[in-house]
């Protein structure tokens with residue numbers, strides 16, 4: 020079915036086969052079935068073999084997809100204005116969830132240095148050992164004098180005050196699949212067929228999923244995802260965050276659009292060397308697996324747990340509110356006021372970040388705060404919290 024996708028190298032294929040054997044063993048031990056959420060967790064995060072915990076692939080031109088911090092340093096440089104505001108109103112600390120290649124951390128720290136607003140500490144919550152090493156290398160290359168402020172965490176801290184940021188982290192959290200049919204609502208999970216290959220199998224919903232599924236505006240037949248892990252992760256911050264704000268950027272929609280009648284096959288997507296496809300059983304461990312984010316669910320989870328919803332808007336509006344235009348203008352070389360080649364490269368990347376037909380509207384930003392008196396600058400104009 021995926022004949023057009025490039026075949027992996029022999030080493031990559033071997034690593035994927037080892038991961039398949041590991042997942043198959045778990046399916047057998049579990050009695051022949053695991054939830055898709057568990058499958059996704061194993062495919063992405065099995066130590067040494069999972070997509071995010073395995074070999075050097077993933078981000079950038081040579082990887083599988085490009086995220087905003089990889090596209091242009093202006094993304095982090097613009098977010099620096101938001102980080103500085105939150106730190107001034109809370110505490111001089113930053114926690115970045117899912118640090119990617121380290122580009123975001125390096126660009127954000129260097130921009131904050133220029134603003135005279137460096138954090139005392141920059142914590143990177145990173146599940147992958149391989150990515151931690153890459154992030155440390157990148158920071159060493161780009162900002163060696165700031166490396167002393169950076170520390171890595173493998174789990175959430177007990178308490179934190181300051182600015183928390185995560186770009187494309189919620190979409191990488193494992194989702195459950197729910198299949199609404201006329202006569203039953205079931206959970207779609209993963210089993211093994213007669214040849215020990217992964218295949219789909221459905222089971223009755225657990226009590227937690229059934230309660231949640233009942234609240235969703237869906238009519239059968241319909242297949243979609245629910246991201247209980249992301250809800251729990253956000254709710255967890257209500258206890259952790261003492262004073263400050265969380266800013267989470269990702270692709271997705273408010274609930275009524277997420278569960279739109281036309282999106283009746285859900286939003287699950289895999290990325291492999293800049294190709295998108297819909298088969299999560301194709302070379303597990305070599306493909307990113309993601310689902311779009313239901314931002315209403317995220318807002319509800321945070322609010323119910325005790326966080327304030329500080330705002331929700333498009334990536335374009337958020338970046339403009341944080342001064343993207345001024346950051347771009349500062350790159351104009353006075354010697355070539357009409358713009359030089361580097362400036363044009365940056366302005367093309369900026370257009371991609373804010374263009375409604377590229378990342379500008381599909382990507383959203385949601386903010387949560389606690390004990391913070393200042394409204395976040397990123398939501399100053401065009402806040403769409405009421406659409407959630």
Ligand SMILES: C[S@@+](CC[C@H](N)C(=O)[O-])C[C@H]1O[C@@H](n2cnc3c(N)ncnc32)[C@H](O)[C@@H]1O
Pocket residue numbers: 071078086087088089116117118119120144145146147150185186187188189191192252
């Ligand atoms: C698509 S990548 C984005 C990386 C980077 N932020 C960027 O924009 O380039 C998703 C990242 O989220 C991380 N992630 C997923 N679940 C996480 C969790 N519960 N806590 C922290 N990081 C998580 C993954 O390990 C991975 O680094």
